[in-house]
Amino acid sequence: MKKNNGKEKKAKLEQKTEHGSVSRRGFLKTGLGLGALATASGLALNLTKKGAHAAQFKPMPKKWDETYDVVVIGSGFAGLSAAIEAKNAGAKVTVIEKMPVHGGNSIINGGDFCAPDTKLQKAAGVKDSPVLMYADMMKAGQYLNHPELARIVANQSRDALEWSESYVGAQFTRLNYHGGHSVKRANQTINASGSELVNKMFAKIKELGVNVQTRTKLVSFITNKDGRIVGIEVLKGYRFPDEKSGKVAYIKAARAVVLTSGGFSRDLALRQVEDPRLTDKFESTNQPGATGEALLAACMAGAMNVQMDWIQLGPWTSPDEKGFGHVPLFCERLVGYGPMIDPKTGKRFFKETGNRKERADAIILLGHPVIILGDSYAVPKQVFPNALQKGIEAGAIKKFNTLEDLAKNYDIPVDAFRQEMARWNSFVEKKKDDDFDCMIFPDAKPTVTGPFYAARLWPKVHHTMGGLVIDKNAQVIGFDFKPVKGLYAAGEVTGGVHGAVRLGGVAMADCIVFGRIAGQNAAKEKAWG
Amino acid sequence: MIQTKCRKSREMAKAKFFIALFVPLFFLAILVSTGLSAPKKVSTAKPGDCAACHESKRVLPPDHPDTKQMGLSACSPCHQKMGESSLRTKMPVSHTHNLAGVTCEKCHGKAQKRQAVEMAKCITCHNPAKLVEKTAKIKPENPHTSPHYGDSLDCNLCHHQHEKSENYCNQCHQFNFNVP
Ligand SMILES: Cc1cc2nc3c(=O)[nH]c(=O)nc-3n(C[C@H](O)[C@H](O)[C@H](O)COP(=O)(O)OP(=O)(O)OC[C@H]3O[C@@H](n4cnc5c(N)ncnc54)[C@H](O)[C@@H]3O)c2cc1C
Numbered sequence: 001m002k003k004n005n006g007k008e009k010k011a012k013l014e015q016k017t018e019h020g021s022v023s024r025r026g027f028l029k030t031g032l033g034l035g036a037l038a039t040a041s042g043l044a045l046n047l048t049k050k051g052a053h054a055a056q057f058k059p060m061p062k063k064w065d066e067t068y069d070v071v072v073i074g075s076g077f078a079g080l081s082a083a084i085e086a087k088n089a090g091a092k093v094t095v096i097e098k099m100p101v102h103g104g105n106s107i108i109n110g111g112d113f114c115a116p117d118t119k120l121q122k123a124a125g126v127k128d129s130p131v132l133m134y135a136d137m138m139k140a141g142q143y144l145n146h147p148e149l150a151r152i153v154a155n156q157s158r159d160a161l162e163w164s165e166s167y168v169g170a171q172f173t174r175l176n177y178h179g180g181h182s183v184k185r186a187n188q189t190i191n192a193s194g195s196e197l198v199n200k201m202f203a204k205i206k207e208l209g210v211n212v213q214t215r216t217k218l219v220s221f222i223t224n225k226d227g228r229i230v231g232i233e234v235l236k237g238y239r240f241p242d243e244k245s246g247k248v249a250y251i252k253a254a255r256a257v258v259l260t261s262g263g264f265s266r267d268l269a270l271r272q273v274e275d276p277r278l279t280d281k282f283e284s285t286n287q288p289g290a291t292g293e294a295l296l297a298a299c300m301a302g303a304m305n306v307q308m309d310w311i312q313l314g315p316w317t318s319p320d321e322k323g324f325g326h327v328p329l330f331c332e333r334l335v336g337y338g339p340m341i342d343p344k345t346g347k348r349f350f351k352e353t354g355n356r357k358e359r360a361d362a363i364i365l366l367g368h369p370v371i372i373l374g375d376s377y378a379v380p381k382q383v384f385p386n387a388l389q390k391g392i393e394a395g396a397i398k399k400f401n402t403l404e405d406l407a408k409n410y411d412i413p414v415d416a417f418r419q420e421m422a423r424w425n426s427f428v429e430k431k432k433d434d435d436f437d438c439m440i441f442p443d444a445k446p447t448v449t450g451p452f453y454a455a456r457l458w459p460k461v462h463h464t465m466g467g468l469v470i471d472k473n474a475q476v477i478g479f480d481f482k483p484v485k486g487l488y489a490a491g492e493v494t495g496g497v498h499g500a501v502r503l504g505g506v507a508m509a510d511c512i513v514f515g516r517i518a519g520q521n522a523a524k525e526k527a528w529g
Numbered sequence: 530m531i532q533t534k535c536r537k538s539r540e541m542a543k544a545k546f547f548i549a550l551f552v553p554l555f556f557l558a559i560l561v562s563t564g565l566s567a568p569k570k571v572s573t574a575k576p577g578d579c580a581a582c583h584e585s586k587r588v589l590p591p592d593h594p595d596t597k598q599m600g601l602s603a604c605s606p607c608h609q610k611m612g613e614s615s616l617r618t619k620m621p622v623s624h625t626h627n628l629a630g631v632t633c634e635k636c637h638g639k640a641q642k643r644q645a646v647e648m649a650k651c652i653t654c655h656n657p658a659k660l661v662e663k664t665a666k667i668k669p670e671n672p673h674t675s676p677h678y679g680d681s682l683d684c685n686l687c688h689h690q691h692e693k694s695e696n697y698c699n700q701c702h703q704f705n706f707n708v709p
Contacts, residue, residue, distance in 0.1 A: 199679070322702055
C-alpha cells in the first residue's frame with residue numbers, strides 16, 4: 001500500500017520559501033509540487049478535475065461581506081468543538097458548511113469514542129492507561145505517527161469524553177472492542193451513532209448563539225501582505241456538487257480561521273494522486289462531500305501536508321450495497337468463526353482476523369470481490385439480528401441450504417471448495433490454522449450446519465490518515481516550517497496523529513481533543529485589524 | 530479484402546463526420562426547443578389550466594379529459610392516492626399543492642421577486658412528528674426520521690416543488706422510496 005514518497009517530500013521541502021510571500025509564490029510552487037508528485041509516481045493522471053472549482057490564491061477583497069473573530073470551516077466533531085470553545089473564550093464565531101446538512105462524516109459515524117480509564121471501562125473491570133493507548137496507536141500507525149500529537153490525543157481523550165458527556169450532554173453507554181487495541185476502550189454513544197454527539201453539540205452552539213451557514217463553500221483563503229490568513233472567499237447558496245452554483249462572498253476572520261473540513265475519501269482525483277489504485281472501482285463509506293478542495297486551498301495558502309497516501313480501506317464492505325451498509329456488521333462478527341474464500345479458486349487466501357489494512361490489501365491484490373461465509377451455528381450466535389435481516393433484505397447477504405448451492409451462486413469451483421471447507425473445519429477442530437494463522441475463537445465450530453449465509457466483500461475507501469501538518473496548539477505549519485499565521489486545523493483534515501493506520505474509535509478522540517485546542521487558541525489570536 | 534477494408538474505413542470516416550456534425554446540432558435543437566418551452570410560472574393561472582404555463586406543449590396524455598375547471602378532488606375518482614394511477618410522482622408537487630388550493634402566494638407571499646421557501650413554511654401545514662408517525666411502516670426505513678438527523682431534515686432535500694423530487698437518503702443508502 002505504501003509507496004516511497006521520497007521525491008515528493010523532497011519536492012515539498014524544496015518549496016521552503018520565505019513566508020512573507022506565501023501567496024502567489026506558494027500557490028505556484030504547490031502547483032509544481034503536484035506535478036513533481038505525479039512524475040515521481042510515474043503517473044499519467046489527468047490532474048484537471050472535471051467540474052471542480054479549484055481553489056486559488058485571492059488578493060484582499062475591496063469589501064468584506066461579513067466579519068467574525070473566528071471562522072470555522074466544516075460542521076463535524078472537530079468544527080463544532082472548535083466553535084464551542086472559541087465562543088466560550090469570548091470570540092464572535094461562525095461555522096460554514098458546504099453541504100445542505102450539518103455533521104459531515106461525524107453524523108453518520110458509529111459513535112465509538114476511544115479513551116483510556118473511563119467510567120465504562122471501570123464498570124467492566126478493564127485496566128487501561130494513556131500510556132497503553134499511546135502504545136497501541138503507535139504500533140498500528142507503524143510508528144509514523146507524530147509522537148507529540150499522538151500523545152496529546154492519548155492523554156486528553158478521557159477529558160474530551162467527559163466534556164462531551166458533562167458539558168455537551170451526549171450519552172455513552174456501551175464499551176466495545178476494536179481490532180488493534182490491547183483492551184476494550186471504545187465508549188459508544190447511546191444510539192450507536194456519532195449523531196448523538198454531533199446533534200447535542202449543534203444544539204449547544206445554537207444555544208450559545210453561533211450560526212451555522214450551510215450551503216456555504218470555502219473556495220480560497222485570503223492572505224495579507226504579511227502572509228497572515230485574514231479571511232476566506234466562499235460561495236453562498238452553493239448546491240453540492242454543482243460548481244456553477246452559489247454567489248461569491250468574502251468573510252473576514254479578525255483573529256483566525258479554523259479548518260475542520262474532514263477527509264478526502266470521496267475525492268477521486270486527489271486520492272488517485274496519492275494512491276493510484278483507488279480508482280472508481282472503489283466506493284467509499286463516506287458522505288459525498290468528503291472531498292479535498294479545502295485541504296488543497298490551505299496548501300495553496302502555504303500550509304504543508306503530510307502522509308497523504310496513507311488511505312484506509314475497510315475490508316468488510318460489500319459491493320452489493322451502497323455506502324457503509326450492513327455487511328461490515330456481518331463480516332466482523334464472523335471472522336474467527338467462518339472462512340473467507342476466493343471464488344476464483346474456491347480456496348482461502350488470507351488471515352481472516354488480520355487488520356484492516358492487511359486484509360484490504362490482500363483482496364485488492366486478487367482484484368475481485370471475495371466471499372465470507374458462516375453456518376447456522378455461527379451466524380445467529382454472532383450476528384446482530386437486525387443487521388442480518390437488513391443485509392438480507394438489501395440482497396447483500398444471501399442464504400443457501402447447502403454449500404453446493406452457495407458455490408453455484410458465486411461461481412466457485414465446487415470440488416476445490418469442498419476440500420477447502422474440510423481443511424478449514426479441521427483447523428477449527430484443533431483451534432489452529434496451519435495455513436494463515438487466523439485467530440480461531442474458543443467457541444468456534446466447524447462450518448457444517450445449513451442453512452449457510454454468505455456475502456461478497458470488496459473494500460471501500462474509509463479514512464484518510466494524512467493531511468495538514470499541525471503543532472501541539474493545532475496551528476497549521478507551512479512549507480517554511482513556521483506556523484501559517486491565522487490558520488488552525490483539527491480532525492480528519494490534519495495528518496500525523498494516526499500515522500499509517502487509524503485505529504477504530506480514535507478519530508472521535510482526535511477530533512474532539514484537537515478541535516477544542518484549535519478553538520481555544522484561535523480565539524486567543526491577536527486581531528489583525 | 531484490403532479494398533473492402535479501405536472502403537469500409539472510408540465509409541466509416543464519412544459516417545463519423547456526419548455524426549460529428551449532426552449529433553451536436555441535434556442536441557442544440559433539443560436545448561433550444563426545451564429552453565423555449567420551459568413553463569412560465571403564472572401565479573394567476575387556474576391550477577387545471579395547463580396551457581396557461583405550458584402553452585402549446587402537451588403535458589397530459591392525448592385522451593385525458595379536460596382539466597381546466599378541475600381541482601384536486603376532481604382528479605381523485607381516477608387517480609387513487611397510492612399505486613399506479615397516483616399523481617404523486619407524475620408531476621412536480623407544486624401542481625398538487627396548487628390543485629388543492631395552495632396557491633403560489635400561500636408559500637411565496639406576495640413579493641414581486643419570489644424567494645425560495647424555508648422549511649418553517651412547510652411545517653405550518655405538515656407537522657414533522659405526525660409525518661414520522663404516518664410513514665412509520667414504510668420499508669426498509671421510515672423516510673421521515675433517521676438515526677442521523679431525526680425529523681429535522683429540510684423537506685426540500687427530497688420534496689422539490691418545481692422539479693422532480695429526489696431521494697436524498699440514496700446518496701449513501703439504497704431505499705426504494707416513491708418520493709412525491
Ligand atoms: C461510516 C463511518 C463510520 C465511522 N465510525 C467511526 C467510529 O465509530 N469511531 C471513530 O472514532 N471514527 C469513526 N469514523 C471516522 C470519523 O467519523 C471521522 O474521521 C470524523 O467524523 C471526522 O470528523 P471531522 O470533524 O474531521 O470531519 P467531518 O465530520 O467529515 O466534517 C467536515 C465537514 O466539512 C465540510 N467541508 C468539506 N469541504 C468544505 C468546504 N470546501 N467548504 C465548507 N465545508 C466543507 C464537509 O462537508 C463536512 O461536513 C467513521 C467514519 C465513517 C465514514
